[in-house]
Amino acid sequence: MATLVLDFLAIHPFRDGNGRIARLLTTNELLRGGWGVARHVSLEQRIFETKNTYYLALRTSRRAWHDGTHDVWPWIRYLLTVIADAYDDFERKVAAGTELIGTTKHEQARDHILSQAPHAFRLAQIFDALPDISDATIRDAADALRDEGVLTVGRGRGATWRRVDGAKGV
Known part of the structure; x- marks a missing residue:
């Protein structure tokens, strides 16, 4: 081939x-x-x-x-x-996927961001890793984590997101 x-x-x-x-x-x-x-x-x-x-x-x-x-x-x-x-x-x-059976798409996105995504990432990486979850749901999960103080985000469309070391839930 x-x-x-x-x-x-x-x-x-x-x-x-x-x-x-x-x-x-x-x-x-x-x-x-x-x-x-x-x-x-x-x-x-x-x-x-x-x-x-x-x-x-x-x-x-x-x-x-x-x-x-x-x-x-x-x-x-x-x-x-x-x-x-x-x-x-x-x-x-x-x-x-086998660990996440029975959870909502929002919870799956949240879990992926917290446990499998790199410490610093772009949302496009999460979109690629979770093709069965809508971009809007992933953005919503990331925004919720930011509002909780678990993530920080830079500026701009291709902004880098980072997990906050020692934050609750990390």
Whole structure:
């Protein structure tokens, strides 16, 4: 699968959209091969978050591709790392979900922020970690924690939120 995608990207058959098609091809081939994580975790998002490493691995593995002397391993290592990280993320989400059965979405968001989110985070990270909870519910939970003095928040749209050390509930 990895070499199929590498070959597709080396051929570069379209003027635009080759990367998107390659990521779709990756997801399709993973699902066909029984790698179910692609159904539950966005590999597209993981690749976007590691795009510098993605481009470096791709560039390194495509070097001398036309001569047939290229090294596929930088690309394969990158892709396997993305897949392994996706499985780790999926495992964390499943573990968190089993502990939260019977609680409201607001309580789930609150619990995640207090027990699983990094000490300093952006709301976008929480939105990504809790795809089944609306952005508004997550914002409401974060605002409630801020009002309780458990969180502080910076200014601006991409503000950083921080847990207050020693605050009640932390």
